[in-house]
Amino acid sequence: MKPGDIPKTEERNADDSSSSTRLTSRGSTVPRINGRREYRGAGEHPFNKCWNDCRNDPADVRSQILGALQGFRWNSYGVSRVGPSDGKPEDFTTYVSITAEADTFDWEQADVIVLKCQKILDQYGFSDVCCELSETVPMELEKYRKWVLKNRGRYYYHGLPSIPTLLARSPDPTWNPPIDNYEPGFYSPSPVDKYLSPLGRHPITEKWNNDDGSASLRSHVLQNLKGVNWTSVDILRCGHQNEEDLPAILFVSVEPGSITPEEAQQLADRCAATLINHGLTDVSCEVKESHVVPLSKLQPPATVVDTNQLWKATYNLTDLVGATIAGSDQQENQGTKGPYLRVKTVENGIETSSICALTSLHVLSSSVQGPKHSAPNKIWQGCEAVVQPGIDYKTVLKSLAASQAHKVKYHWDDPAADEEMLTSYNARTTIESRTFGHLTYARQGSNGRATDWALIRLDADMHERSLDTIQNQVPIGPGVDNGYNHGYDDSEKYGSVSFFFPPEDGIHTLRGILPVANIQDPGSEDPTREGAICFGKVGHGSGLTFGLANQALSILRRPIASTKDGGDLGEEDDSIHLSLAVLGKSEVYGMRPFTRSFGTAGDSSACAWDLDGRVAGMVTAGSMWDLEDRWTNVTYVTPMEWILEDMRECGLEATLCE
Known part of the structure; x- marks a missing residue:
């Protein structure tokens, strides 16, 4: 590779959402870092020890690289591992990272320096270590x-x-x-x-x-x-x-x-x-x-134990709305269990009734073998098993074991609770033991509104309480989300002070449907200062969050097919539909305000509700800068009123379980 041949790329950092232009010595031969970059310690790579053992010897690798930087106005240099945010260890590459202030150098000069440094690394036997040079923003105002x-x-x-x-x-x-x-x-x-x-x-x-x-x-x-x-x-x-x-x-x-x-x-x-x-x-x-993507989460098996996330374990073994679910044949693709519905059908003059959980079809898409295109007023039936939780149960087993061992070693708290939870999870290592229901109806298509929904018929044998008594309840107590307590500070802003003092058991019961007309024109609905109704939701991805529903409907477009040669079929084959837009609320962290996302990856199918406990809709998608991103600028919610209307058009009579 010659100077000038190195491609410049713009990539975003995982820590601060900033971006900069970078030169990487290996060009396209280095695994491309999509989305947000994450920097980790140099780890146990042999180069790290070699670098740290350098003692100003002109012949050592660090002195040689410093020599290559002579006459160049660099800011810093160091060794780290760089890879995609939340990536596996094997996705990370060891780098010698050099930074320089923007507009103090030209990229042709940077090309020469990066190639010189890579040549030095190769000469010292570290051909798997790369060199990158990135620009930093100017410091003067x-x-x-x-x-x-x-x-x-x-x-x-x-x-x-x-x-x-x-x-x-x-x-x-x-x-x-x-x-x-x-x-x-x-x-x-x-x-x-x-x-x-x-x-x-x-x-x-x-x-x-x-x-x-x-x-x-x-x-x-x-x-x-x-x-x-x-x-x-x-x-x-x-x-x-x-x-x-x-x-x-x-x-x-x-x-x-x-x-x-x-x-x-x-x-x-x-x-x-x-x-x-x-x-x-x-x-x-x-x-x-901006991309608009479904908010299901493709999660690899956990390699890091996070004991701060044990709150999920508590309600993932309950019938609470908001638990983590997945199709049994691809448990890595996880979403959230939506509200419970009582579904009535009539076949051959015989009426049958069942209790179902609502979810988005894309959460279970790998489990569903339905038609390629869904015609209007058409649904299809399935029998695929749905588990709760998905691959998360392996994570929880590791976390609970680590938490219990830590408490025993340092005599912190009572490890009995962790031991009881660990026993419960150990009893659910098989798919059959975590199957809470089976897919019974699925729908995907567009009638001008989003129609990506599926119904999971609950298995009575897998529930402790009678299905006739099941209710739509969500956990809202402290611990469900680290940011939850910020809601108390803003209680007046959301128009319902009483809501922010949750019941002693931390459970909020949902009743009734919030009409779309009330969202578009809140009137006397006690809106926020922005003139919008506040929504809450509990999801697998971000736990409990609050946001504001926009009055104007959003339009989403998703290409649903392509030709055999990879070309587009045309705009008439796209799915174009309406949706509600929900915006995360602004908070203050330290001296600076910031905006939280209402929904993130993993929150698909989460039930959105207003502060009076009325079901507003189901989280389906989010708008984000890149496909690797965790945060969304806008979260899209399909109104519950529309979903129930679509079910009626498909021959299903569904009502909330109350």
């Missing part, structure tokens, strides 16, 4: 401001949980973001964080939600998107923290890398013109890169 303006796409949405890349906006006035400069000389400056807020009461809500045919605002926006590989359309407010009068924005998300900035600007201009034509002169359009 004015230089940093110029850097941010130069890299607007990267920093425009700074502060959102999964920072998307801005491609274009219309109108596009001069951008001059406020900059935080807390500790000059110690920490680099940072743009003031942005956050998303529900739309609230705005004329666009009625125009957008009440689609009246080809002349409607929604139809005209969709016409603008023809030929574009878009993923979602959201109408939200967005601005910097501590700002209250946030502007309304039509967000168009596209697949990363699918459109040029020039094409994105043309798209933004078309959508802005459409808004003006409909009399919405105070709404702008922004085009950004």
Whole structure:
């Protein structure tokens, strides 16, 4: 490889969501690091000992690399293992990492240095160790401001949980973001964080939600998107923290890398013109890169024991809503158990009734052998086993054993509780012992609304209580989520102080359905200061979280098929449907505010409910910057009202178990 041949890549760090451009010596021969990067200690690699044993001998490897850096304005260098966030040990590569401040060097010079360093590593017998050079942001305020303006796409949405890349906006006035400069000389400056807020009461809500045919605002926006590989359309407010009068924005998300900035600007201009034509002169359009993905979680067997997550073990052996579930034949693909329904069917004049748990079909997709396309009003039946929990039970066994041994060794607390739980989990090592039900009905398709649902018929023999008495109850006591207690501090903001003093048993009982009309126009529903209803949910991925439901519906697009040669079948074969958008609430950590995600990977099928305990819907998907990301900017929820209506159209009469 010659200087200039090394590809530059932009990758994000796992710790702080920042990104930078890097040169890696091995180029494409090094396992590509997708999504967020995670840095770990150098570990037991022989190079680590060699590096640490260097004592300023001109012949040692460290001195040789320092020599290669002569005349180059570097900031730091060191040895670490680098790999994908949450990756396995074998996914990590040992690196000599060099950093230099942005705009103090040119990349041709960096090419030469990286190749020199790699040649030195090879000469010393460490050909499996790589060299990388990455840029760091400027420390001086004015230089940093110029850097941010130069890299607007990267920093425009700074502060959102999964920072998307801005491609274009219309109108596009001069951008001059406020900059935080807390500790000059110690920490680099940072743009003031942005956050998303529900739309609230705005004329666009009625125009957008009440689609009246080809002349409607929604139809005209969709016409603008023809030929574009878009993923979602959201109408939200967005601005910097501590700002209250946030502007309304039509967000168009596209697949990363699918459109040029020039094409994105043309798209933004078309959508802005459409808004003006409909009399919405105070709404702008922004085009950004974001994936929209189902929030099931593909989790490999655990290699690290986390005793802080033992709270999951408590309710994963109960009939509480929010427990971890998976299909029996692919337990790594995990989701969340949704609400319980009483389902009635009539066949040959005979009515039958069963108690089922609701979930998303994509949580069990590997277990389901259904038709490739689901026609309207069609469902299919299955008999696949569903387990609770999935592969998590192996993690819990390790965690419980480690926790119990630690308590015995240091005489902390009473290890009896861990021992009892360990006994319960040891009794559930087989699939049969963890099977709580079987898939009975499944549905996937689009009737203009999301119809990705499945019903799991409960096995009476696997439940201690009679199925006729089962209720929709969620755990909300302390320990369900580390961030839960922050909810007490914001109780007035969410309009229901009494909710934030959970019952003694920490169980919240859900009753009734929250109508979609009430979400779109809260009226007297005691909304938050943002004019939106607060949702709660308990999910496998993020535990207990709270968020705000947006009044304007979102549109999601998912290609559902491709041709044999890999080409697209066309837009008519895409699944395009409506959904609710839920935004995580903002909190303050230390001196700085930050925004939590309402849902993360693993939360698919989690039941969303309002503070009065009414079931609002089911978590299905999330919007994020990359497929390896954990955090979502927007969490999508299918209203429970729509799901029950779709079931009726398919011949099923379902009601909540109360």
